[in-house]
Amino acid sequence: MSDESVRETVESVESDVDVDVVVVGAGVAGLYLLHRLRAMDLSARAFETGDDVGGTWYWNRYPGARCDVQSVDYSYSFDPELDETWEWSERYATQPEILGYLQHVADKHDLRRDITFSTRVDGATWDDDAASWTVRVEPAEGGDVEAVTCRWYVMATGCLSAPKSPDVEGHERFAGEVHFTSRWPHEGVDFTGRRVGVIGTGSSAIQSIPIIASQASEITVFQRTPNFAVPARNGPVRDDKRREIEADRVAYRHEARWSPAGVPREVPEESALQVSAEERERRYEEAWQEGTIFSMLGAFNDLIVNAEANDTAAEFVRGKIRETVDDPDTAESLCPTDYPIGTKRLCLDTNYYETFNEDHVTLVDLREEPIATITEAGIDTAERSFEFDDLVFATGFDAMTGAIVAVDIEGRDGTELKDRWADGPHTYLGLMTVGFPNLFMITGPQSPSVLSNMAVSIEQHVDWTCDAIAHMRDRGFRVMEPTEDAERGWVQHANDYADITLFPRANSWYMGANVPGKARVTLPYVGGVDRYRGICDSVVEQDYLGFALRGLDDERVNDGVVARVQPDVTIMLETMEELQIPEIHTLSVDEARGLMQAMGAESPPGPDVGEIVDGSLPGADGDLDYRLYRPDTPGPHAIVAYFHGGGWVLGDTTSDDPLCRDLCVRSGAVVVSVNYRHAPEDRFPAAADDGVAAVRWIADHATELGGVPGELAVAGWSAGGNVAAVACQQLRDAGGPLISGQLLINPVIDCDLSRASYAENGEGYGLTTALMSWFWDHYADETERCDPKASPIRADDLSGLPPAVIVTCEFDPLRDEGRAYAEALEAAGVDVRHISGRGLIHTAIGAVDVLLSPVPYREEIAAGLRGFFRSPVSATASVG
Numbered sequence: 001m002s003d004e005s006v007r008e009t010v011e012s013v014e015s016d017v018d019v020d021v022v023v024v025g026a027g028v029a030g031l032y033l034l035h036r037l038r039a040m041d042l043s044a045r046a047f048e049t050g051d052d053v054g055g056t057w058y059w060n061r062y063p064g065a066r067c068d069v070q071s072v073d074y075s076y077s078f079d080p081e082l083d084e085t086w087e088w089s090e091r092y093a094t095q096p097e098i099l100g101y102l103q104h105v106a107d108k109h110d111l112r113r114d115i116t117f118s119t120r121v122d123g124a125t126w127d128d129d130a131a132s133w134t135v136r137v138e139p140a141e142g143g144d145v146e147a148v149t150c151r152w153y154v155m156a157t158g159c160l161s162a163p164k165s166p167d168v169e170g171h172e173r174f175a176g177e178v179h180f181t182s183r184w185p186h187e188g189v190d191f192t193g194r195r196v197g198v199i200g201t202g203s204s205a206i207q208s209i210p211i212i213a214s215q216a217s218e219i220t221v222f223q224r225t226p227n228f229a230v231p232a233r234n235g236p237v238r239d240d241k242r243r244e245i246e247a248d249r250v251a252y253r254h255e256a257r258w259s260p261a262g263v264p265r266e267v268p269e270e271s272a273l274q275v276s277a278e279e280r281e282r283r284y285e286e287a288w289q290e291g292t293i294f295s296m297l298g299a300f301n302d303l304i305v306n307a308e309a310n311d312t313a314a315e316f317v318r319g320k321i322r323e324t325v326d327d328p329d330t331a332e333s334l335c336p337t338d339y340p341i342g343t344k345r346l347c348l349d350t351n352y353y354e355t356f357n358e359d360h361v362t363l364v365d366l367r368e369e370p371i372a373t374i375t376e377a378g379i380d381t382a383e384r385s386f387e388f389d390d391l392v393f394a395t396g397f398d399a400m401t402g403a404i405v406a407v408d409i410e411g412r413d414g415t416e417l418k419d420r421w422a423d424g425p426h427t428y429l430g431l432m433t434v435g436f437p438n439l440f441m442i443t444g445p446q447s448p449s450v451l452s453n454m455a456v457s458i459e460q461h462v463d464w465t466c467d468a469i470a471h472m473r474d475r476g477f478r479v480m481e482p483t484e485d486a487e488r489g490w491v492q493h494a495n496d497y498a499d500i501t502l503f504p505r506a507n508s509w510y511m512g513a514n515v516p517g518k519a520r521v522t523l524p525y526v527g528g529v530d531r532y533r534g535i536c537d538s539v540v541e542q543d544y545l546g547f548a549l550r551g552l553d554d555e556r557v558n559d560g561v562v563a564r565v566q567p568d569v570t571i572m573l574e575t576m577e578e579l580q581i582p583e584i585h586t587l588s589v590d591e592a593r594g595l596m597q598a599m600g601a602e603s604p605p606g607p608d609v610g611e612i613v614d615g616s617l618p619g620a621d622g623d624l625d626y627r628l629y630r631p632d633t634p635g636p637h638a639i640v641a642y643f644h645g646g647g648w649v650l651g652d653t654t655s656d657d658p659l660c661r662d663l664c665v666r667s668g669a670v671v672v673s674v675n676y677r678h679a680p681e682d683r684f685p686a687a688a689d690d691g692v693a694a695v696r697w698i699a700d701h702a703t704e705l706g707g708v709p710g711e712l713a714v715a716g717w718s719a720g721g722n723v724a725a726v727a728c729q730q731l732r733d734a735g736g737p738l739i740s741g742q743l744l745i746n747p748v749i750d751c752d753l754s755r756a757s758y759a760e761n762g763e764g765y766g767l768t769t770a771l772m773s774w775f776w777d778h779y780a781d782e783t784e785r786c787d788p789k790a791s792p793i794r795a796d797d798l799s800g801l802p803p804a805v806i807v808t809c810e811f812d813p814l815r816d817e818g819r820a821y822a823e824a825l826e827a828a829g830v831d832v833r834h835i836s837g838r839g840l841i842h843t844a845i846g847a848v849d850v851l852l853s854p855v856p857y858r859e860e861i862a863a864g865l866r867g868f869f870r871s872p873v874s875a876t877a878s879v880g
Contacts (some may be wrong), residue, residue: 016130016149017132017150018148019149020042021042021043021045021151021153022047022135023037023045023047024047024121024153024154024155025047026046026050026106027055027056027158028055028076028102029442029461030048031109032076032459033442033462036078037466040469042473044114045114046116047137048115051117052103053102053103053106053111055102055156061095061185062184062208062394064207064208066093066232067093068347069263070091070263071088071097071098073453074093074453074455077456082105091232091237091238116137118139118140119137119138120137120138120139120140121137121407122136122137122408123135124153126410126436128437130149131479131550132149133152134149135148135153151478155439157403160399162398164397164515168199168373168374169371170375171374176390178391181204181208182395182396182397191390193216194217194389194390195218195388196390196391197379197390198394199392200224200393200394201223202394204396207350208394209355210352213361219360220364220386221363222364223334223364227344228314228317228342228347229347230288230296230317232291233291234350244264256456258533260528260529260530261452262455265294267298268299269301271302272310272313273302280300284312284316297313297342299313304526310342310502322335325354333363333368334353334363339507343502343505343506344506345509345510396514398514398518399509399523400445400523401523405421411437411439412435415436421519422519424512424520426487427482428482428487428490428546428547429535430443430444430445430447430461431447431464432480432482434482434484436481440465442461446523448524448526449524449525450510450523456529460533464536468480468540476552477556480548480549481547486546486559486560486562489562489564490561490562495522497567499853500566500568500852509523511523535562538562539562542558545558566839572847572850573764583770584596584771584774592649593649600654600655604848604850605657606660606849607665607848609632609661610632610633611628612628613630614626614627617698618697619677620690620693621677621690625675628671628672629660630670631668635706638667638668638712639670639707639713640671640743641674642672642673642724643691643714643721643723644673644717645717645721646720647778650678652675654673658847658848659846659848662848662858662862666858669869670705674690674694676723683779684789687722687779688723688727688730691726692731695712695714698712699712712738712739715744715865716744716745717745718745721745726788726790729792732802739802740869741805742801742803743804743865744821745861746818747806747814747817747821749792749814749821750794750821751786753769755816757817761841762813765842767841772813793817798824799829801830803832804833806825806834807861808822808837809836809845811839813842814842822834835861840857845857
């Protein structure tokens, strides 16, 4: 079909709707959408409940309302003339100035003519046959409902636009004036000489309380949960910031788009725990003086993933609160202690903590003195009564999903969006959701949104949405919808990212925890603006991976999952690539060993154990070194004979030290890591023979090693897994000693490199096909490799072997041979537990204290080890 005929077909199709696109909202997102859609020659109509543009900045007029991202960053980049013609008066613009900016943009681009103001969207219904939405709208003050049909329906309602209803007993009884920071009177409120009660200490309260206190005769703040705040140090845009932008505005905007938070700043490389206390204090003080929400959390690279590191920042801020607030009890009440800093939105303040030094300001800590009820005269707590002239509810919003599900959106087969999201949002890229074709959500849940500079994230979402619509239009497609696999994969990826951070530890609106009955899930995507943008771009580059597109005569389903590798594994792979570490198969053996030794020296040591003992034992042809890891609990203990990885060429008793420590602590067993002879100096079957000899010796000396005789498991990782598997077969054939179980982690089981996992994972995931060939070439001649002592899966008889725990990883070239061995053992009657590491690579399980995503698998491995033994065995301590 030619481009011209496609265009003619689409134009005739679009004529069956009132407008091409309906946009809900006329804030930052809605205005840019209208601008883009008009440039695409698409008809669009926006509906806005307010009587002017502005969105959040139309409604949020409470005292002190400001943006918490610097004004020069929180601004459009699509129109360079705006930067030249609009000059911000302050670092953090007030609500009136931001609203004025958006009004200026609307006027400059004549956007109001496409907006119907004072109109509320009541609902929308998808018609699958017509491939269109019917959107129901009505006057904001009530009146006749109008139905508008459109091909594409875009929710640009904002993340913080659905006010949360008060959940305080008796709130409707108060006889005085009641105000909500989320819907402040446009004419303002004069609190001069009045007694004011404020419920809430979130961002809007922190901004408004100092100003209300400057007017009121009395102000009492009722605090449920204290928040961390850093001083805004507001004033004119700083000269250094202005110079940075004006030096190369295009480059600055580009850097913002590809930065973690949507604001250009240097990304730290050190952990807070790697520097001295003095250096840590210096950096935090510098961040405190900088006055941005990104400075404190950007001081080190691990503040949002490492609780111990995070607490250093939290304690610094708590110290500042104690320095500022005169009354020690009040200061302690204002100090957050039950969640990590940054897991609730960090607030910017202007004299917030100082306000509590004023005599007419009182703080009531509701954790110690909860509200019993609101009365006609004021508030009764469990201990006393307060009388007020005014109550201010600074109780926040039903964030991210509230404004979307507040509209009755009915998708395919009559499914309501609010019902489909009852257990939390299900989206693909935070942009679309299965069952609701052609519905786009700007900065929707599971996108960076509120964890970023919203202006940058909004522009990215609008651009992606408009480009997708253009893609459909230009190719004759009428319907676009994510596939179930793609959506499921994205939700999993978003949750995986959240799970390696500290965000789930806070009961915050990021988690939906501020709204009773709302599902508790991490709502924003925590992987950063830059990573998210890259993923969205890759979806497009892969011809809209994860989407089904349908036209009049054509349907294309490009099913697939994006970002399947665990997030922290991805980061580790990227770091390794940046370090330009030589590929091992290109090195000599000596060079490879030196490289591995150097890399091992940089690895975290792993958890502490009760005792470490180094020794030697007789191998098949000479002594072998071993290292024994003993739990810190009274013995005797079960014993695990462990063999390290390294392709029979690299490594020694200490190369898997962190993993051995972790196994010891989690399993409560003695772990004996035994070396074996290495190729090419000692080729096949030297390693296998040493493994058998080592296990025999350990079994014979169990008592003196602090073990329980007869309670012996054999374990190994990679080539060490090969040694362990072979030892179990050889000892079975020799009649003993009895082995309680075998733990094979990413084992080399076969010499066949033609399995699918080699094709899928043979490049880009650490262990490569080329490296496995290098290992095999050094270890065994081709004529020897099919011997069961080299490829244990090729043994004639697999029955009668010890129970097995076999661990494979999704992105490991060895994955399929490990799976095949598990299946073969099970078919032979062996008790097998197969642990499949989703999103992990060959080296992930052993990356103790480096990667967080393998932690649940290491716990499952340890549980499997404990299950091998007859005598009770328990973990010796809790490890991360």
